[in-house]
Amino acid sequence: MTLEERDPVSAALEDQVGAAAQQGGGLKESRAPEQAVGRVLGTEDAAPLQFWVALEPTSYLQLDDIVVTTRQVPGVGAVTTAGVVTAVRARHEGAQFPSDVFLIEEGVLPGEVYESAEVTTTRVEPECYVPPKPGAVAHRATGAQRAQALYFDQMDHRVPVGLGRDGSPIYVDLEFIDGTRGAHVSISGVSGVATKTSFALFLLYSIFRCGVLGRRALNAKALVFSVKGEDLLFLDRANNRLDDDVRDRYARLELRAEPFSSVGLYAPPTPEDTTGRPNVVSRTSGVTAFWWTPAEFCREELLPYVFADAEDERHQYTMVVHQVATRLRLDAVLVGTDGAVSIDGVTVRTYDDLVDLVVTRVSDDQTRSAWAGQATGLGTVNAFVRRLRSSLRALRPIIRADIPHAPGRRISAENQQITVVDLHNLSERAQRFVVGVVLAHETERKEQAGPGGLLFTMIDELNKYAPRDGTSPIKEAVLDIAERGRSLGIILIGAQQTASEVERRVIANSSIRVVGRLDSAEASRPEYKFLPANQRARATLAKPGTMFVSQPEVPVPLAVEFPFPAWATRPSECEEVPRASALSGKEPHAEPTDPFARLPRPTDEAPPL
Numbered sequence: 032m033t034l035e036e037r038d039p040v041s042a043a044l045e046d047q048v049g050a051a052a053q054q055g056g057g058l059k060e061s062r063a064p065e066q067a068v069g070r071v072l073g074t075e076d077a078a079p080l081q082f083w084v085a086l087e088p089t090s091y092l093q094l095d096d097i098v099v100t101t102r103q104v105p106g107v108g109a110v111t112t113a114g115v116v117t118a119v120r121a122r123h124e125g126a127q128f129p130s131d132v133f134l135i136e137e138g139v140l141p142g143e144v145y146e147s148a149e150v151t152t153t154r155v156e157p158e159c160y161v162p163p164k165p166g167a168v169a170h171r172a173t174g175a176q177r178a179q180a181l182y183f184d185q186m187d188h189r190v191p192v193g194l195g196r197d198g199s200p201i202y203v204d205l206e207f208i209d210g211t212r213g214a215h216v217s218i219s220g221v222s223g224v225a226t227k228t229s230f231a232l233f234l235l236y237s238i239f240r241c242g243v244l245g246r247r248a249l250n251a252k253a254l255v256f257s258v259k260g261e262d263l264l265f266l267d268r269a270n271n272r273l274d275d276d277v278r279d280r281y282a283r284l285e286l287r288a289e290p291f292s293s294v295g296l297y298a299p300p301t302p303e304d305t306t307g308r309p310n311v312v313s314r315t316s317g318v319t320a321f322w323w324t325p326a327e328f329c330r331e332e333l334l335p336y337v338f339a340d341a342e343d344e345r346h347q348y349t350m351v352v353h354q355v356a357t358r359l360r361l362d363a364v365l366v367g368t369d370g371a372v373s374i375d376g377v378t379v380r381t382y383d384d385l386v387d388l389v390v391t392r393v394s395d396d397q398t399r400s401a402w403a404g405q406a407t408g409l410g411t412v413n414a415f416v417r418r419l420r421s422s423l424r425a426l427r428p429i430i431r432a433d434i435p436h437a438p439g440r441r442i443s444a445e446n447q448q449i450t451v452v453d454l455h456n457l458s459e460r461a462q463r464f465v466v467g468v469v470l471a472h473e474t475e476r477k478e479q480a481g482p483g484g485l486l487f488t489m490i491d492e493l494n495k496y497a498p499r500d501g502t503s504p505i506k507e508a509v510l511d512i513a514e515r516g517r518s519l520g521i522i523l524i525g526a527q528q529t530a531s532e533v534e535r536r537v538i539a540n541s542s543i544r545v546v547g548r549l550d551s552a553e554a555s556r557p558e559y560k561f562l563p564a565n566q567r568a569r570a571t572l573a574k575p576g577t578m579f580v581s582q583p584e585v586p587v588p589l590a591v592e593f594p595f596p597a598w599a600t601r602p603s604e605c606e607e608v609p610r611a612s613a614l615s616g617k618e619p620h621a622e623p624t625d626p627f628a629r630l631p632r633p634t635d636e637a638p639p640l
Contacts, residue, residue: 066170068092071100072147073165079112080152082162084169085145092116092148094569095196095590097172097180102164110159113172113180115587117565118149151563153586154180173199182584188243191284192234192580193591200284201591203543203582205243209485210517213542213583219530219559220547226575227526227547228259229600231489232266233593234524238487239448240286250484253449254473256466258491263451264314265599267294269606273597280594290598293448297321299457299465302428307435310428310456313602321442321452322429323468324370325379329363332356335504336471337422339463348415351403355389355415358402370432382430386423390416425460442469444486459495466496467505474511477519486521488512493525494532506534513540531556544581546588548573562588 068090072083084098092098096116104110123135125142135142150169156179172180177199183189188205195201207213216234218227235253238244244251257263269290281288298309300320309320323333334356338349363372363379371380375392379385392402393412403412442465444450452469454462473486490496490509497509512523513536525541527533531553538544538558546562549570553559559567561581566588570579576595581588599605 066173067168068098068171069148069169071163071165071167071169075147077162077165079155079160079162082112082114082150082152084148084150086147091146092119092171093196094119094565096148097153097177097197098148098150098169099172099176099180100163100167100169102161102167104159104161107157107159110161111156112152112163113154113156113176114150114152115589116148117151117563117587119146120148121146151587154182173197181589185584189241190234190237190243191241191286192237193578193593194280194283195592196590198283201580201589203580204584205238207542207583208238208522210520210522214517215513215523215537215541216525216543216545217530217533217538217541218524218526218545218547218578219549219553220528220578221550222528224548224575226578227545228263228491229576229596230545230547230578230593231524231526232263232596232598235449235487235489236291236597237284237286239291240289241284244485247485251448251487252444252484253487253489254444254469255449255451255489256462256469256491257451257453258455258462260455261311261313261453262600264296264298264311264318264453265601265605266291266449266451267317268599268604270595270597270599270604271606272604273595277595277597281597284594288594288597291449295319295444295447295450296453297442297451298453299429299461300431300434305433305435307440311453318453319440321440322431322434323441324432325382325385325430326363326365326370326372326432328385328430329359329372329374331468332360333464333468334359336464336467337426337460338418339460339467339503339505347411348418351393351407351411351415354404354407355393355402358392359389369434369436380432382427383423385430386419389419422460425458426464429457429461429465442472444473463496463503463505466490467503467508470505470508470512474508474516474519474521477521484520487524488521489524489526491526493527493537494529497525497534497537499532499534510534510536513537529553529556530558542583544588546570546579546581547577548575566590 069084069086071077072085075083077083084092086092094116097113098116099111099113101109101111121144123132123142124145125140126132126135131140131142134140175184178184183202186202186204189202190205190208191200192203193201208216216231218231220227239248239251255263267290273288278288296314296318298311298318298320300322301308301310307320309318311318327333335352338352359374362374364374366373366378371378373379374388377388379388389402392398393416399407399412403415442450442452452465454465457465470488473488477486493509497506509523512521516523523537525533525537530538544561546559547570549559551571554567554570562570562579566579576592578591578593579588580591
């Protein structure tokens with residue numbers, strides 16, 4: 032007997048249960064007959080937090096569907112239990128041996144196929160934790176009933192993050208992102224397959240465009256560090272690969288399929304070039320070159336960020352680093368207007384000049400105690416010198432005063448909604464320097480400005496900047512944001528291939544955790560135990576664009592599919608040739624005539640072994 036062929040007594044009882052649930056304030060039931068999919072299974076234990084549903088022959092349930100069932104409890108009334116399908120199975124009933132499948136299909140042996148689905152409870156209303164009754168009708172939740180089952184009805188500030196398996200929107204609560212009740216987002220997955228960066232950008236786009244920020248949108252900014260090619264230099268250009276299906280996905284999320292409207296682009300200057308041309312190839316206009324002058328390097332004591340590897344803090348020469356940084360701040364005198372300084376009568380205009388001066392001062396017997404410290408041994412000084420000289424090749428392009436002073440060259444997120452800092456042409460050491468200095472500067476700026484605005488900081492390859500072991504100035508800056516950024520309005524969006532290699536306190540302080548495609552070995556690590564076993568297994572098979580989102584209000588992580596980017600990710604996807612940005616006001620630069628101009632000089636010293 033199908034659900035549609037119920038006897039009048041059963042039909043009347045079930046209708047009464049539905050009416051009681053609505054009057055009692057529980058999950059509202061949609062009584063559409065086509066949504067009834069089966070009954071609570073009686074041959075498996077039904078528990079308050081997990082139960083099985085036997086499916087009608089004409090119905091089906093898939094993973095991530097939402098199921099609702101109701102029972103009457105004496106003295107309480109109607110109790111409605113809702114949950115997410117976390118497993119489905121089909122088997123022959125009546126078969127004893129594996130070969131019986133052929134006999135049953137041929138009609139020789141009696142047997143029936145039945146399907147069942149495991150449901151993990153997400154919400155019980157009212158909170159009377161009793162098991163669903165075997166035989167009770169189970170419904171596929173849709174509309175308002177689905178929203179209540181997933182606590183979307185209790186989210187006053189909902190941010191759409193993609194579509195569920197049923198094609199309906201999935202939301203996260205902004206209050207667990209912006210610091211109201213929690214903060215920070217952690218995104219993990221295999222490089223090139225998990226689409227971590229794409230999801231992070233879509234999350235930012237959704238936050239800025241869905242209207243959830245209200246008036247705060249005026250003071251909400253995003254700072255994005257790009258380390259993988261020049262794909263993020265076209266966020267302000269529409270994607271010519273958009274089709275009606277993609278636009279429909281955005282429409283279902285109540286978003287418009289458009290590029291980012293307010294974008295600032297920064298890239299390091301071209302090495303050995305004194306015109307300030309940004310070191311990019313695919314986009315030659317609208318990009319501002321950034322660098323620091325020796326005067327800024329000395330005044331702001333940036334030397335510790337040169338020694339930014341996690342293992343640096345284990346060595347004694349870090350004492351020399353801080354001593355030298357102090358001497359540079361005290362002794363440097365500004366010369367001219369291009370950022371050069373004079374130290375003890377020596378003019379410093381390039382990073383090479385600065386390194387040579389420091390090496391001379393710490394190596395000379397007469398000045399060593401003042402520059403390196405009185406109790407510092409010669410071996411420690413030599414270790415400092417070797418490490419400092421090895422930074423020449425990495426930092427020479429971004430610490431210099433041989434370029435005419437240009438306004439706006441300092442990286443700042445104040446003048447546009449989203450700021451992209453392209454680092455892919457820099458070595459890892461230079462990347463760490465830039466990230467550390469910028470994060471420290473933005474944290475200081477937010478402290479001085481006080482609460483009121485939001486700064487979303489997106490860092491890819493977070494395991495390089497906040498590794499699990501060791502310490503460094505950059506790691507301390509990231510930890511400061513993870514632990515204190517919530518009160519300052521600085522929100523960390525970290526992406527990494529392996530969450531197991533990131534500092535535990537950074538992951539622990541992330542209220543929203545997102546997982547894409549995972550390596551099978553990584554999926555077994557304790558950092559992913561917030562995923563049910565079946566979702567950890569599914570994560571090893573997830574396709575690009577599919578993510579599992581965990582948030583505090585929803586007990587079970589939800590699978591979402593976010594739409595294709597509405598912005599271009601490469602030059603071939605641009606609908607039009609990028610024009611000069613109004614912020615930079617610069618004309619397109621011609622490509623260098625010498626193809627070997629960017630190669631390192633042979634005099635550079637090799638890094639220490």
